[in-house]
Amino acid sequence: MADLPADVADVAVVGGGPAGVAAACAAAEAGRNVLLLDEAPKPGGQIWRHRTGPPQPAREWLARLTASGAKVVSQASVFDAPDPRTLCAEHEGGVLRVRCEKLILATGARERFLPFPGWTLPNVLGVGGAQALLKAGADFSGRRVVVAGSGPLLLPVAASLAGAGARVALVAEQAPLSRLFPFVARLAGSPGKLAEALGYRFGFLRSPYRTGVWVRSAAGQERVEEVELTDGNRTWREACDVLCCAYGLVPNLELAALLGCAVRSGAVVEGESQETTVAGVYSAGELGGIGGVDLALATGTIAGLAAAGRAAPPPLVRQRERGRRLAQRLAATFSLRPELRSLPSAETIVCRCEDVSFGALDPGWSPRQAKLATRLGMGPCQGRVCGAACEFLFGWPADTVRPPVKPTAIANLIATSEAHG
């Protein structure tokens, strides 16, 4: 590994979403040499994804990132971290090695997919996934779309799709009205947030938003053609060209786990200054618990300041506290109903990479046993899709993590293998 060229920085940030951007800005503006590694072609993560021009407030933050002097390396996929001061990333087909004094993890979140009959049909994709695809230039005009699953994300995505000319037939939230109503009522205390939510709802006003409704199955020949929905009593079908279905977000914990950072209840254990249990490693954004952009900006800034040896100003700490409370309310409001565990049939694929069906899995197994018996989780997604599903279906915790945490060419593993002796 000594032969590989290395980028050296005071502070390395992994992830270019709001948290990573805020962290990089804070550390760079405090005078540190900052390197930000991001997988996507442009920084912004998911919520600030753009092609031609970022939306506000992204525009200001991204301009601030450029002005801060932080070095941004896009299309860099971190696949190993042999120690808390060293990162190995795949970049332009080869290896980029980074050496740093402080490391800030801001690897964000992914969607939780739950298996149901027909979920592997073409044109069944995620909710955030549909938004990402739309923002990346996909044409949804004229497509009949059902948006389903759970979480506040259903609203802006339905609005975006409708705005792009899709016919949104239905938005189906599995959480019951009895839980959603108090959540929305409490939003009245944050007029800005309430206005935001109402704005989204007006974006797809001609489409119904149903609560306590979920997808039972999808059917079609070459692609999805209709969806079977239920409210627990009545079951009906809705014709569609596209089904967007995902059940909330889960943090991308793999790199944090690889480094040995303590994780509790599916989130990285963070201290007052966003420090993890590993010295010199900080965590920001969704890693600390799904909480959205305002919380990500607060935790990212606090982490960046801390990595630069600065204390967080009290208003920022208060912003974080507010964000944490909102995150707790989100988790409670949109918690998943048990009926979703009964959706898959024996033939329903659970591990899409390795074609492992629900019927092949023994709920009494550990994740390790399941992997050894069926290859569940051994495909290219490395259990990111089926792992979150099995955690919900069977209560299986995530298995231990080993490098590479992202697939990469063997040549890159060989080039970095000396680090492991």
Place this chain on the structure above:
Amino acid sequence: MTERIEVRIDGRTVEVEAGISVSAALWNAGVGRGPLCAMGICFECRVTIDGVRHRRACTTTVAPGLEIATGG
């Protein structure tokens, strides 16, 4: 107003908007089965780009003359 460029999808020349992702280009051309996560996690969007296999279409931007192969 938006710049348009040419890429090749499975040997066929297709005109696409500059700056879109390969996933979006495939979706608009009606080719392939479409992504699942569309954000670089699930690896279902893998295609061969300019001869390099296992490239994620969703995290790759189109470029003039890009050779995209969806099979294999």
